[in-house]
Amino acid sequence: MTSRYRVEYALKTHRRDQFIEWIKGLLAVPFVLYSQPTGVFDGKGFSQAKAQEEAHRRYSEILRDVEFMIDDYIAHQNEDNPMPSKLKLLVPTVGPFFTRLPLEAAFKYQDHKRYISSRRFVSPSFNDIRLILNSAQIMAVTTYGTLQLATFDGDVTLYDDGQSLEPDSPVISRMIDLLRKNVKIGIVTAAGYTIAERYYARLHGLLDAMALSPDLSPAQKQNLIIMGGEANYLFEFSPTSEHLLAHVPRSRWLTPEMNLWDQSDIAALLDVAEAALAECIKNLNLPAVVMRKDRAVGIIPDPPEIRIPRESLEETVLVVQKILELSAVGRSRRVPFCAFNGGRDVFVDIGDKSWGVAVCQRWFGNGGGGGNGKGMIRAENTLHVGDQFLSAGANDFRARSVGTTAWIASPAETVELLDELADLMEKKLS
Numbered sequence: 001m002t003s004r005y006r007v008e009y010a011l012k013t014h015r016r017d018q019f020i021e022w023i024k025g026l027l028a029v030p031f032v033l034y035s036q037p038t039g040v041f042d043g044k045g046f047s048q049a050k051a052q053e054e055a056h057r058r059y060s061e062i063l064r065d066v067e068f069m070i071d072d073y074i075a076h077q078n079e080d081n082p083m084p085s086k087l088k089l090l091v092p093t094v095g096p097f098f099t100r101l102p103l104e105a106a107f108k109y110q111d112h113k114r115y116i117s118s119r120r121f122v123s124p125s126f127n128d129i130r131l132i133l134n135s136a137q138i139m140a141v142t143t144y145g146t147l148q149l150a151t152f153d154g155d156v157t158l159y160d161d162g163q164s165l166e167p168d169s170p171v172i173s174r175m176i177d178l179l180r181k182n183v184k185i186g187i188v189t190a191a192g193y194t195i196a197e198r199y200y201a202r203l204h205g206l207l208d209a210m211a212l213s214p215d216l217s218p219a220q221k222q223n224l225i226i227m228g229g230e231a232n233y234l235f236e237f238s239p240t241s242e243h244l245l246a247h248v249p250r251s252r253w254l255t256p257e258m259n260l261w262d263q264s265d266i267a268a269l270l271d272v273a274e275a276a277l278a279e280c281i282k283n284l285n286l287p288a289v290v291m292r293k294d295r296a297v298g299i300i301p302d303p304p305e306i307r308i309p310r311e312s313l314e315e316t317v318l319v320v321q322k323i324l325e326l327s328a329v330g331r332s333r334r335v336p337f338c339a340f341n342g343g344r345d346v347f348v349d350i351g352d353k354s355w356g357v358a359v360c361q362r363w364f365g366n367g368g369g370g371g372n373g374k375g376m377i378r379a380e381n382t383l384h385v386g387d388q389f390l391s392a393g394a395n396d397f398r399a400r401s402v403g404t405t406a407w408i409a410s411p412a413e414t415v416e417l418l419d420e421l422a423d424l425m426e427k428k429l430s
Contacts, residue, residue, distance in 0.1 A: 017390060018093045020129045023066060030058035031123040048118075056117035059124070063103040063132070070101050095400050098379040099140035106136035127409070134406040134417060141383055141404055142424040147183055149364055149377045151357050151403070153386035153396055154189035154202065157414055161343050167205040171411055174418035175206060180215050181425060184223045184377070186360030188353050188384070190342060190395055192229030192296050199226050199235055200243035207244040210237060222368060227359055230338055230395065231258070231351030232295040234359065236368070253359055258351070261335050266350055268329045269337055270297045273348040276323040280316040288345075298347030313341045320348060340388065340395040354398040357384055361402070379403045383421075385414060 034054040069087040074097050076085040087094060110132045111117050116124055141147045152158055152175075159165045165172065178185060193199055200207060203226070210221055218239075226235040226245065234253050238246035274297045277290050281299060287306045288299040299316065301308055321339040324330040330337075338352035361382060365375035382403030386396030389407045399405055408414050 022091050023129050026062050027124040052118045063107045067103040101136040102139050103136050106132045138421045148381040149184045151186040151188045151384045156387040165203045165205040170415045172206050172209050179220050184364040188227045188356040196243040196245035227356040230349040231355035265335045272327045273297050276320040284312050295350045300345045316346045317341050352398045354402045357399050357402050
């Protein structure tokens with residue numbers, strides 16, 4: 001049963017996606033008009049099948065209209081038209097689109113799975129629309145182009161929060177199948193480790209399976225990299241290394257823009273963040289301590305088994321983010337940063353996942369040769385899969401600016417998404 005607490009919490013602005021909420025509002029009208037439950041009780045020959053058919057038709061029409069509005073938005077975007085599109089006027093927070101989205105086809109696919117049109121009492125939900133958008137996006141990257149790079153978050157995307165990618169995880173065979181199809185893979189995670197051993201501990205199931213796989217060529221095995229700390233530590237698969245990963249020096253992969261980040265600015269930003277975090281611990285009486293790294297600073301529970309309340313974590317994120325934005329180093333915009341709620345902790349990292357995904361695009365676009373060449377995998381050929389896409393305190397959100405995205409809620413959903421993607425890729429090949 002959904003508690004009043006969860007309902008009210010979900011209504012907070014920083015916990016909502018305005019584009020999804022807008023579509024949800026559009027679909028609420030035909031739900032009321034065509035899916036009303038009165039016929040279940042009135043005994044006048046009410047046809048459930050007729051109501052389902054009518055609701056399906058109206059939902060399809062609305063999503064087709066939204067699809068056309070996105071086409072118009074993309075036309076404005078590509079022409080650099082100073083006049084806002086209709087969609088931009090209706091949803092001012094909407095970001096860039098790199099492909100058109102076949103929303104009508106995606107709805108029909110999800111309706112067949114989730115029976116959205118058959119529901120009389122429960123209107124199309126946030127999750128229904130999120131999954132429709134996911135299906136539309138992977139239809140787009142396989143139909144209108146070719147998927148060249150898939151990047152993944154770690155916790156909650158590939159494995160449960162705080163856990164590891166174990167050998168029996170069903171996601172492993174799907175990722176190996178992507179590599180077999182010559183799709184490059186980047187694991188872009190907030191976990192900021194400086195040694196390969198720590199990443200191997202989290203990803204050993206996948207790395208061991210790759211090392212032993214007879215289906216992957218040596219070249220295909222090189223098509224996996226790990227970008228840690230959002231955009232700060234790069235490791236590439238190395239079958240001859242002790243932990244199957246080799247650290248890549250920053251000089252080989254930093255983009256020209258990242259090369260301009262001054263170390264004194266980085267230190268100054270982390271100093272401000274550390275002071276703000278310490279103040280939050282004091283003001284909110286948090287059972288936590290500050291942890292400082294070379295490219296990040298955060299708070300972790302103390303003792304480790306304590307769970308800090310979600311509200312306190314998000315309050316900390318929003319306070320620290322605002323303090324950083326108003327600070328001298330933050331206003332200068334010389335060094336990008338990301339403040340996010342990790343579920344059990346809060347961290348501020350230098351850079352964010354848009355930079356991490358961009359490094360993956362440049363690395364593979366240059367044939368694994370680093371970040372200074374001109375080759376780069378394009379945004380429309382990139383898919384980032386993650387679980388945190390809300391506008392505040394969610395570290396996958398900014399990946400939307402450099403590639404297409406899919407918003408999942410669990411590793412099981414990642415498996416379903418990859419199965420759907422594999423089916424679409426097979427159909428295109430055939």
